[in-house]
């Protein structure tokens with residue numbers, strides 16, 4: 001199969017790139033995810049797809065949310081500007097008459113990261129800490145998708161039963177404490193809440209409250225890693241996403257792991273493909289499954 005157009009639909013950004021057979025990316029583009037309705041998301045996708053549809057052989061789509069039978073259903077609709085349900089496959093098919101593969105973005109990224117480590121591991125967990133908290137599980141060298149596309153939604157494991165209400169409707173999920181949205185939501189400048197990136201800036205400049213918010217996020221991620229490691233006996237966990245890749249965050253998660261008994265400490269490393277794990281992973285996955 002020749003060139004693919006890969007899309008990665010996240011809560012904050014939609015990335016697109018051409019992916020060659022050897023996995024090299026070119027023509028990478030990125031737009032802000034529209035905070036609105038299905039029409040706006042369709043228009044954004046059309047803008048990215050139209051220039052490339054005649055020069056690729058298939059389209060590979062990684063998206064936040066649950067991908068099941070070609071539909072996107074948001075576990076936490078707030079991550080997609082309130083959009084809870086979207087006919088993703090039909091929408092893209094109406095723009096380009098090409099073979100299409102869709103999977104969850106955490107699952108796609110897990111597949112890319114596993115390929116980079118495949119000589120070293122059989123069982124791996126990818127964690128993205130970004131607008132939300134997501135993930136993907138490689139078990140016995142296979143990507144777990146689940147019968148309903150749900151596998152790997154580890155951001156909705158419980159961290160604090162007394163914690164904030166999560167957008168999924170359950171109180172105290174890891175995502176409600178650790179995600180970029182959660183990090184930004186608890187801090188204010190004037191009357192406005194601020195972005196996670198701004199909280200990190202403040203934390204680096206010595207702001208105690210910002211440091212506490214970032215530490216709490218890292219603590220929730222370390223706790224989740226411990227729970228999943230004790231359930232699955234992982235070889236490695238891989239951290240990605242804009243918050244996961246932020247300077248100093250990995251070290252904070254590892255520092256919290258060090259406070260736990262040894263059996264809970266899964267080796268943790270940063271994503272080899274950085275922000276491009278989803279794009280590369282979904283293109284690789286499509287080549288194996290189309």
Ligand SMILES: [Zn+2]
Pocket residue numbers: 076155156166167168169170173175176
């Ligand atoms: Zn939740």
